[in-house]
Amino acid sequence: MPTTIKDVAARADVSVATVSRVLNGVASVDPAMARRVRAAAKALGYEGNPVARSLRTQKxxxxxxxxxxxxxxxxxxxxxxxxxxxxxxxxxxxxxxxxxxxxxxxxxxxxxxxxxxxxxxxxxxxxxxxxxxxxxxxxxxxxxxxxxxxxxxxxxxDSSEGARSATEHLLEQGWRRPGCITGPREADTAERRARGFREALTQSGTHPSDSLIRYADYRVAGGRAATAELLDSPTPPDAFFVANSEMVIGAIEEIRSRGMRIGHDIGLVGFDDTPWAPFVDPPLTVIDQPxxxxxxxxxxxxxxxxxxxxxxxxxxxxxxxxxxxxxxxxxxxxxxxxxx
Amino acid sequence: MPTTIKDVAARADVSVATVSRVLNGVASVDPAMARRVRAAAKALGYEGNPVARSLRTQKxxxxxxxxxxxxxxxxxxxxxxxxxxxxxxxxxxxxxxxxxxxxxxxxxxxxxxxxxxxxxxxxxxxxxxxxxxxxxxxxxxxxxxxxxxxxxxxxxxDSSEGARSATEHLLEQGWRRPGCITGPREADTAERRARGFREALTQSGTHPSDSLIRYADYRVAGGRAATAELLDSPTPPDAFFVANSEMVIGAIEEIRSRGMRIGHDIGLVGFDDTPWAPFVDPPLTVIDQPxxxxxxxxxxxxxxxxxxxxxxxxxxxxxxxxxxxxxxxxxxxxxxxxxx
CATH class of the missing domain: 3.40.50.2300 (Response regulator)
Known part of the structure; x- marks a missing residue:
């Protein structure tokens, strides 16, 4: 005689309805009870009815x-x-x-x-x-x-390695005072990208002042506001490392709105390549993630x-x-x- | 005495398990039977048990x-x-x-x-x-x-209206022989955009030759291939209306790879605005959809x-x-x- 759902319920010491709920994948069952049911079903070789089986498979x-x-x-x-x-x-x-x-x-x-x-x-x-x-x-x-x-x-x-190489590249190009626009302080990618930026400056013998770093929201508007803030600071950066492709659009907007020329008056490296990056004027240097x-x-x-x-x-x-x-x-x- | 699941089953003439499946939102039940169960539950004012109710709410x-x-x-x-x-x-x-x-x-x-x-x-x-x-x-x-x-x-x-105004704009700018790169022939947006293109040409007194229209796949690579085909044709277009923002990237790639200058040697209007369109060189004219x-x-x-x-x-x-x-x-x- 094949094992029935009642046998499983008896062995697990729960109601038939509970067995059904567990085996149908309904998640509102107490985890300990669910484990007991699954163990009982396994021990008895109970496969459930076809509907239940197909539900599980579908899901x-x-x-x-x-x-x-x-x-x-x-x-x-x-x-x-x-x-x-x-x-x-x-x-x-x-x-x-x-x-x-x-x-x-x-x-x-x-x-x-x-x-x-x-x-x-x-x-x-x-x-x-x-x-x-x-x-x-x-x-x-x-x-x-x-x-x-x-x-x-x-x-x-490796976000900090990416940020480090972006910043080193800006320094090699002769930019004197790169700034960094990174993501929200709580995001570990934002913190790692800021760290890579700092490491590159330290390695080049410059003190990485926190006044050159802004934490924004990884969005276009936040990137633009952070760029404006840095450009309005007493000793503004002459180049930016911007930690994602949304914020870099905001940075470009802000720099252009001031009549500054990217690649002449100001340097720019983004994070994340995009299909449009080669066609921006001037084409955008980026750290590419796979x-x-x-x-x-x-x-x-x-x-x-x-x-x-x-x-x-x-x-x-x-x-x-x-x-x-x-x-x-x-x-x-x-x-x-x-x-x- | 409150109505029970058994009352609903009796009234709908199905098993209790079927009532449960229907009221728990399991979809593998015959629709006619499900309707019968729901009608019975409604007639009897049966609300189901709290678990079932909460499941329905969750879903x-x-x-x-x-x-x-x-x-x-x-x-x-x-x-x-x-x-x-x-x-x-x-x-x-x-x-x-x-x-x-x-x-x-x-x-x-x-x-x-x-x-x-x-x-x-x-x-x-x-x-x-x-x-x-x-x-x-x-x-x-x-x-x-x-x-x-x-x-x-x-x-x-209104896709055809958008395509028409893109094409009229190209003609007004003095481009003589606009071409159209649209989406897959089966897609109604692709057909409507091609139609708007044709209408604008007809209205301007030009016969809208099918040799100026290419159906592509709404993707970057397809847009590039279609642009190449049109540019290689015996009488190539001097401007393009490209029916989405993916294919327009492909068109820009192909035009640039040939050393042609957009806005000088060739005109370009895309469909769909994007955050990067203003920063492309030259900035991209588009039909914007809300x-x-x-x-x-x-x-x-x-x-x-x-x-x-x-x-x-x-x-x-x-x-x-x-x-x-x-x-x-x-x-x-x-x-x-x-x-x-």
Whole structure:
């Protein structure tokens, strides 16, 4: 006689309804109880009814990708990398835009958990993210762009190395007093990019004054306001390293509105290459991140976790988390050169 | 004595499990049977248990937005409009990138249906989309960017009017032989933009030869290839109207690679404004679509349907579908001017 749901309920000492909820992936069940049910079902070899099985199967072909700014081409390039790898492996991707808003982010993390996605790719918001509920639900997470904590796999670039090489390049071109516009103080990418900037100045024998650094919001308007502030300061910079491709548009707007000529009166290096950067006047020098590769590599790591989790019901976080650090590259165009 | 799930099952003549599945929003139930269950539950005033209620509430605060190209800034601006309106109304947005792939799109439509989202915003793929399953499940749909069919609410711009004014502008500037690079032949936006181009030529007394029109893929590489083809033709155009902001990057690449000067040797008007368009050399003349407003307006229309559907269980498509047509505007910068 085949095992029935009643046998599982009896062994786990819960109601049939609870077994059904757990095996159908309804997440509102106490985790300890859910574990008991799964263990009982496993011990008895209970497969559930076809509807429940198909529900589980349907739900497990989804990944969630939570990004912090959909308007930033970096993240849409990451998303392309994620989708290509996911699709090849038979997964669909639900994209969520947390907008650097921790409340929105936690709502999306909750939705991902309730939707029983197979795994989550997360670009943590600046203030840090709480993924413990996902971990409890045994849903693997990979952090992209920004580090989360040591227990989570992550893929990002060496931001401070990128910032250092941008700043060294400006100094080599003969700019005397580079300034830095970076992201929000809480974002680890912003802090790392500011650090790389400082390191390059220190190495060149200059004291990296904090008056040359502005923390902005990684958005166009914030980049413009920070550029204005620095240009209005008593000893303004003669060049800028700007830490993402949104803020660099704001910087260009502000510099142009003052009638200053980029590549003559002022030097400029952005972070993140974009399709339009070569056609700006003058063409924009940038630190390029391999955004597509970040997405693709993170998805490969996530799917390894997913596959391991499905063949082995022990906690997926038991083995060591991995961090993959990709390299940036400097693409020199006209905006950083010093033509007198 | 309060009504129980058994009473509902008896009245609808189905099993208790089916009632539970229907009221918990599991979508694998025969629609006719589901309707019977809902009618019975309504007639008896059955509210379900708190878990089921909370599940329904949790699931109904989601909208799905299915776009056809996440790399296109037009769609990310639409997404911002969608998110702002949705968030104000207490909804979260799951974004899906169909990549102009009808298989991917139908997978996402299926996921939206199974996830019991409250409503779907769909940028239909070029080949047309099948939303009958959503309609059967009583999930409202609003089409954006491209029309779907008469039974579906839709929000888009007057593409042919935009294309006409772009082409008229090129002729007014003194360009003699404008060419047109539009999207895939199956996409109604592509066809409408080509039509507007033809109309402007006819109106100016020129025969709009098909040899001046190329259908490409709305992507950078396709735009570049189409530009090369037209420039290599026996009687090449002296100006281009390019029907989206991805393909115009390809056009700029190709024109520059040949040492031709935009705004001198060749005129250029793009479709869709972008943050970088003013900084290209020369600044890019464009037809601007109110992308944010398209997303915001479509979401307001969708939420009206959602609210009506939740207060009235009759079929939401019973009242007439609405089409909102927004206007484009011409932004003249340097690329379309004819400096000799």
């Amino acid at each position: 497990s072909d989804l990944l969630a990708l939570i990004i912090s700014d959909i308007g930033n081409p970096f993240f849409t390039a990451v998303a392309r990398g994620v989708e290509d790898v996911a699709q090849t492996a038979g997964y669909s991707v639900l994209l969520c835009n947390s907008d650097e808003d921790s409340q929105k982010e936690s709502r999306y993390l909750d939705i991902a958990r309730r939707s029983m996605v197979a795994g989550v790719l997360l670009s943590p918001n600046a203030g840090g993210s709480d993924v413990t509920a996902l971990q409890r639900a045994n849903i693997p997470v990979v952090a992209i762009d920004r580090a989360l904590d040591e227990s989570i796999d992550s893929v990002f670039v 955004a597509y590769d970040i997405g693709a590599e993170a998805t490969r790591m996530l799917l390894q976790r997913v596959n391991r989790a499905s063949t082995d019901s022990s906690n997926q976080t038991s083995d060591l988390a991995r961090t993959v650090l990709l390299r940036t590259s400097l693409i020199v165009r006209g905006s950083s050169l010093r033509r007198l | 109904s605060d989601l909208l799905a937005l299915i776009i056809s190209d996440i790399g296109n800034p037009f769609f990310t601006a639409v997404a911002r409009g969608v998110e702002d309106v949705a968030q104000t109304a207490g909804y979260s947005v799951l974004l899906c990138n169909s990549d102009e792939d009808s298989q991917k799109e139908s997978r996402y439509l299926d996921i939206a249906r199974r996830s019991m989202v409250a409503g779907v915003l769909l940028s239909p793929n070029a080949g047309g989309s099948d939303v009958t399953a959503l309609q059967r499940a009583n999930i409202p749909v609003v089409a954006i960017d491209r029309a779907l069919d008469e039974s579906i609410d839709s929000v888009f711009v 992308a944010y407003d398209i997303g915001a307006e479509a979401t307001r229309m969708l939420l009206q349907r959602v609210n009506r559907a939740s207060t009235d269980s009759s079929n939401q498509t019973s009242d007439l579908a609405r089409t909102v047509l927004l206007r484009t505007s011409l932004i003249v910068r340097g690329s379309s001017l004819r400096r000799l």
